Amino acid sequence: MRAWLLFFLGVIGLITLSPYSVLAKETDAVISKHDQTTILSESDTYDGGKELTLGLRIKLDPKWHTYWINPGDAGEPASVSVKVNGDSKAQEGKIEWPSPERLTENGLMSYIYKGDVVLPFKVTMPEGNHDKDLTLKVKARWLVCADVCIPEEGEFALELPKGQATASKEAPLIEQALSQKPQKSLWDMHMTPKGILWAKNDAIDPTKIADAWFMPEKSGVIDQVAPQTLSVKHGLLTLTLPLADKKELEKPISGILVLQDAQKHIQHLYVQPSIAPLSTPAQTGLLLLIGSAFLGGILLNLMPCVFPVIAMKLLSLSRIGQEHIHVRYKSSIAYTVGILCCFILMALAFVGLRWMGSQLGWGFQFQSVGFVVLLCWLLFVIALNFLGVFNVQFSLSSTASTRSSSGYSSDFFTGLLAVLVATPCTAPFMGIAIAGALNAPLWMSILIFVGMGLGLALPYVLFACVPSFARILPRPGLWMDILKQFLAFPLLLSCLWLAWVVYQHQQSMSFLVLLTGFIGLGFIAWAVGLIQQLYMQGTYRFFRVIMSGFILATIILLGSSFYLFVHDQSSQAIAQVKEDAVPFSAQKLEQLRKEHKPVFVNMTASWCLTCMVNDKVALSSAKVQKAFKEHHITYMVGDWTQYDQSIGNFLKAHGREGVPLYIYYAADGKEKVLPQILTPQIVIDYLSK
Numbered sequence: 227m228r229a230w231l232l233f234f235l236g237v238i239g240l241i242t243l244s245p246y247s248v249l250a251k252e253t254d255a256v257i258s259k260h261d262q263t264t265i266l267s268e269s270d271t272y273d274g275g276k277e278l279t280l281g282l283r284i285k286l287d288p289k290w291h292t293y294w295i296n297p298g299d300a301g302e303p304a305s306v307s308v309k310v311n312g313d314s315k316a317q318e319g320k321i322e323w324p325s326p327e328r329l330t331e332n333g334l335m336s337y338i339y340k341g342d343v344v345l346p347f348k349v350t351m352p353e354g355n356h357d358k359d360l361t362l363k364v365k366a367r368w369l370v371c372a373d374v375c376i377p378e379e380g381e382f383a384l385e386l387p388k389g390q391a392t393a394s395k396e397a398p399l400i401e402q403a404l405s406q407k408p409q410k411s412l413w414d415m416h417m418t419p420k421g422i423l424w425a426k427n428d429a430i431d432p433t434k435i436a437d438a439w440f441m442p443e444k445s446g447v448i449d450q451v452a453p454q455t456l457s458v459k460h461g462l463l464t465l466t467l468p469l470a471d472k473k474e475l476e477k478p479i480s481g482i483l484v485l486q487d488a489q490k491h492i493q494h495l496y497v498q499p500s501i502a503p504l505s506t507p508a509q510t511g512l513l514l515l516i517g518s519a520f521l522g523g524i525l526l527n528l529m530p531c532v533f534p535v536i537a538m539k540l541l542s543l544s545r546i547g548q549e550h551i552h553v554r555y556k557s558s559i560a561y562t563v564g565i566l567c568c569f570i571l572m573a574l575a576f577v578g579l580r581w582m583g584s585q586l587g588w589g590f591q592f593q594s595v596g597f598v599v600l601l602c603w604l605l606f607v608i609a610l611n612f613l614g615v616f617n618v619q620f621s622l623s624s625t626a627s628t629r630s631s632s633g634y635s636s637d638f639f640t641g642l643l644a645v646l647v648a649t650p651c652t653a654p655f656m657g658i659a660i661a662g663a664l665n666a667p668l669w670m671s672i673l674i675f676v677g678m679g680l681g682l683a684l685p686y687v688l689f690a691c692v693p694s695f696a697r698i699l700p701r702p703g704l705w706m707d708i709l710k711q712f713l714a715f716p717l718l719l720s721c722l723w724l725a726w727v728v729y730q731h732q733q734s735m736s737f738l739v740l741l742t743g744f745i746g747l748g749f750i751a752w753a754v755g756l757i758q759q760l761y762m763q764g765t766y767r768f769f770r771v772i773m774s775g776f777i778l779a780t781i782i783l784l785g786s787s788f789y790l791f792v793h794d795q796s797s798q799a800i801a802q803v804k805e806d807a808v809p810f811s812a813q814k815l816e817q818l819r820k821e822h823k824p825v826f827v828n829m830t831a832s833w834c835l836t837c838m839v840n841d842k843v844a845l846s847s848a849k850v851q852k853a854f855k856e857h858h859i860t861y862m863v864g865d866w867t868q869y870d871q872s873i874g875n876f877l878k879a880h881g882r883e884g885v886p887l888y889i890y891y892a893a894d895g896k897e898k899v900l901p902q903i904l905t906p907q908i909v910i911d912y913l914s915k
Contacts, residue, residue, distance in 0.1 A: 252283070252396055253364075256380030260372070261286045265364050265382040266344065266396040271389035274356040280319070280384075281400045282306055282345040282366055290372045291338040294326035296445045296481075298336035301375070304368035308349045311361050319347035319364075324406035325482055325494040326441070335450035337441055344403035360386040408482045408494035413463075415483070416502035419474035421448070421467040423483070423497070424504050432458040432879035433812065436488045436872075438465055440497075442481035446470055457878065464504065475501065488812050488872070512670060516677035519659035523681020526648050551691070558690040560634040562683040564641020569675040572645070577668045591646070592833035593869045595731045596792045599740050601646065602724035605717045607747055612714035615748075616755035644682065647720070660883045723835065730832035730867050735791040746784045753777050806851070810864030812872050815891075822893050824859045826913075829877060829887035831866040836902065837886040844904035853910050859890075 255262040266281035282304060284292055293301040306319035323345065326337040339345075349362070362384040369377050413425040423440060435458045442448055452468035465483070469475070478499040485493045591597045610616065663674035721744075728740050753773045760766045808814065810827065818825050828845060830837040844850055854861055864873045866885050877887060880899065888900035890912050898912050 253382040253384055256378075256382070258370075258376070258378055259287075260290045260370050260376065261378070263366065263368070263378070263380055265362075265366070265384055266400055267384060267386060267394055268397045268400045269386070269391045270394045271392055272360045272386040273389065273391035275391075276351055276356075278349045278351065278360075278386075279400060280306075280308075280347055280349060280362075280364070281396070281403060282319075282321070282347065282368070283399065284339075284343045284345075284368060284370075286339075286341060286343060286370060290370050291329065291336075291340045292343060292368055292370050294337040294339070294441075295321070295323045296337055296441065296443055297369075298329075298338075298445065298450055299334040301336055301338075301371065302369040302377070304345055304366065306347055306364060306366045308365075309363040310349070310352055311355050311358060312363075313352055316363075316365065317350060319349055322346040322348070322404060322407055324403050325408050325484075328439070328441070330451060333451060344399050346400050346403050357388065359388050360384075362386070408496040411483065411495040411497045413495075415497040415499040416504070417475065417478040417499040418504050419476075419501060421469040421475060421479075422464055422504055423467060423479075423499060424462070424464040426462050428461055430458065430461050430463050432460060432875065433816065434487050435463065435485055436875060437486040438463070439484050440465055440467055440479075440481055441484065442479045444479070444481075447479050458875075459879065477501070512673070515659050515662040515670075515674050519663070519674045519678035520681040522659055523678040524684055526678075526682050527685050554690040556634055557637050558683070558687040560637035561641045561686055562680070564638035565645055565679040565683045566641075566676055567638075568642045568645035569679040570672055573663065573668070573671040573675045576663075577671055592727065592831070593867065595728055595733055595736045596788070598724050598727050598731075598833065599736060599743070599788065599792055602721050602728070602740060603743050603747055604643075605647075605724070606721045606744060607751065609714040609717035609721065610748065610751040612710050612717065614711065614755075615751045616758060641683070645679070648682065663883075724833075727833045727867070733793070736793070739787045739791050742787065743784055746780045750777050750780055806854075807861045807863045810862050810873060810876070812876065815862060818860055819891055819895060822895070824857060824893045825862055825891040826854065826859050827862045827864065827876075827887075827889045827891070829864045829866060829873060829882075829885045831885050833867060834885050840886060840888075840902075840904040844906050844909050847906045849906045850909050853913050857913060859913070 252267075253265045255264045257263075262285050264283045266283050268279045268281070272278065284304075286292065293303050295303045297303055304321065306321065307316040308319055309316045324339070326339055329336045329338045351360075364382040364384065365379070366382070367377070367379045369375055411425075413427045413430070415423065415425050417423050435456075438456045438458075439454050440448075442450075447470055449468040449470050454468065455466040457464045467479070478501050480498045481496075483495045483497045485495065659674055659678065663671040725737075725740055728737050753776060757770050757773055760770055807828075810829070815825060815827065828841075830841065832838070853859075864870070864876065866873050866877075877883065877885070880887060880889065886902055888902075888904065888909075890898045890900065892898065898915070900912050901908060
């Protein structure tokens with residue numbers, strides 16, 4: 227008997243000491259297989275106030291959750307109703323919702339709570355009850371989900387005697403839940419009719435906002451699982467929300483804006499935006515962007531990445547120089563239209579991909595190893611054509627004397643190719659234009675890209691259409707065939723560069739497929755040339771059929787190899803970080819600047835020939851390296867060969883959408899942005915200013 231008594235007292239003692247039982251004003255629990263639910267009170271007594279704060283506490287088993295006021299694409303929020311002192315009418319408790327977390331499952335988005343959940347709610351005291359003891363009858367409904375969802379409900383009774391208010395032992399739980407409510411935003415938030423949430427404030431710092439997302443209070447207003455596109459600049463934040471029905475908003479959407487920094491620290495802001503258009507650059511600003519794009523397009527002709535296409539156009543100019551002016555007009559128009567079409571398609575692609583949530587920058591296609599492999603193969607085939615291994619009517623070297631629709635199609639195709647090859651480079655004046663285009667409305671982006679395309683096409687148009695320029699061109703002759711063969715070698719050098727870019731992606735199978743493709747394409751070109759010769763002679767028909775079969779089999783083999791083995795796999799390798807350089811890190815850069823240490827940041831990529839030339843000519847020179855050591859400058863390299871969000875954010879924070887970008891942070895904290903074309907003396911001058 228004594229043993230049973232001691233055991234009973236021990237159990238009572240454990241229960242008394244447990245954190246659940248010490249909460250004196252917690253009702254009896256409604257217990258299910260997956261949770262236990264109670265009602266909490268912030269006070270042990272009722273002091274006659276107009277409102278009383280209670281809490282719905284749901285202690286969930288692991289892997290189970292319940293829902294926020296907007297449950298998302300599935301679920302139901304909790305609700306409570308309260309009767310005070312036998313009142314015949316129950317009032318709805320106003321729940322003060324803490325910030326939830328997101329859960330994505332099977333293509334659906336939910337906003338949930340897990341673990342020990344407390345949902346505070348307010349109860350208004352009916353008239354005539356302020357001087358009485360309180361008897362509260364609370365009815366609650368809630369939904370708990372894991373692999374299945376189970377609706378639950380419970381009724382709870384709570385007695386609060388009249389007296390001076392004293393905090394209950396449950397009060398810290400309610401206070402903690404209230405502290406988890408989103409803070410009211412200190413920024414004036416606005417929303418455009420197309421669903422762009424934006425704010426302008428000097429406190430907005432792109433180095434402190436790495437990611438953001440919005441959780442609306444009401445379901446069904448946005449596509450909650452679709453990506454939300456963030457753009458942060460000094461003083462301006464925009465977040466594009468994918469609207470559910472694609473119609474313009476008449477009323478703004480309230481909800482929680484979640485900001486996350488590079489260290490994954492999260493801040494929840496409650497926003498009630500007003501409907502207002504996002505201010506865009508004035509007309510003079512737009513003209514300035516178009517003018518910068520036009521000048522940048524002209525200078526883009528001098529960038530090393532465009533040399534292969536310029537070589538093709540030199541050959542075309544040599545062939546049409548003595549032709550009738552109408553032929554030259556049509557050729558230049560076809561070339562210009564090809565350039566403009568490619569730029570417009572790029573503008574549409576940029577805006578569309580960013581609307582879908584992709585944070586892409588200028589030259590993004592060269593971050594795809596598949597694109598680089600295909601472009602390398604294309605230039606290799608064109609080079610073989612220039613060398614005379616084979617010849618087809620639709621080529622980049624159509625003769626002027628026999629120009630037809632295929633010849634003008636060739637000019638159009640060359641314009642497309644010029645843009646695709648040119649996009650790794652950013653010429654002077656292009657940086658501000660590209661940044662403006664990629665962050666402007668679609669119509670403005672198209673205008674800016676059209677300006678850049680006209681600049682790129684201008685030199686060819688001048689030589690083709692202006693008589694004084696056309697007279698400079700020599701007369702046709704044998705030298706044109708020699709020039710055609712010679713111009714194959716710049717194309718082969720471009721193939722070598724692109725093969726090196728694939729190698730920098732550190733994907734051995736992709737590199738092997740690329741090299742195998744050279745052999746396969748060489749065989750196809752040789753076989754096509756042989757078939758053409760035999761066809762002209764009218765001999766070996768059966769042999770030509772067999773060779774055609776071999777060509778088809780080789781094409782299938784190359785296509786299958788490309789499909790199976792060439793993939794854009796992520797890699798953390800840094801391609802061009804030298805032994806005396808530090809890989810770029812936003813945290814490391816911030817730390818060095820706080821310690822007042824000078825830092826030189828080089829944003830580069832292996833597919834950016836301008837970057838490679840600057841590195842070889844200027845940054846790797848003994849003169850500049852000596853200056854770095856003498857001034858104790860940390861040389862920090864960010865390699866954007868493959869997409870890196872931290873580098874992308876850094877570029878956007880400085881108004882750039884592509885590389886190269888060179889910034890020198892002096893010891894006194896001043897920031898100096900260097901030109902995009904460097905010499906050793908330019909770098910040293912910036913370091914010594």
